[in-house]
Amino acid sequence: MDAGIVQKIFTDHFESYRKSHVVDTRPYYAAESIMSCRIPDQGYHIDGCPNGDYHVLLYNSCKHRSCPQCGSIETELWLERRRGQALFWTPHF
Numbered sequence: 001m002d003a004g005i006v007q008k009i010f011t012d013h014f015e016s017y018r019k020s021h022v023v024d025t026r027p028y029y030a031a032e033s034i035m036s037c038r039i040p041d042q043g044y045h046i047d048g049c050p051n052g053d054y055h056v057l058l059y060n061s062c063k064h065r066s067c068p069q070c071g072s073i074e075t076e077l078w079l080e081r082r083r084g085q086a087l088f089w090t091p092h093f
């Protein structure tokens with residue numbers, strides 16, 4: 001699944017959800033982070049090769065652990081480490 005899909009869902013629907021539901025601080029902050037991840041409002045940085053032959057402008061990420069664009073890789077790596085430590089692991093689906 002494209003990580004940007006989650007951002008679009010939040011951007012399109014979170015405001016109307018928030019109007020009809022009480023949203024605690026932490027989930028609200030997570031939603032705000034996801035919606036603002038890698039958009040111009042976050043600012044930007046330029047990555048490039050040391051020779052200066054290539055550079056690209058990248059919008060800054062939110063770095064929130066719940067953001068699928070930022071935290072999904074780290075979450076999967078963490079899960080792999082925990083699975084490696086478990087004596088017996090069975091998924092609970």
Ligand SMILES: [Zn+2]
Nearest residue numbers: 037062067070
């Ligand atoms: Zn993010």
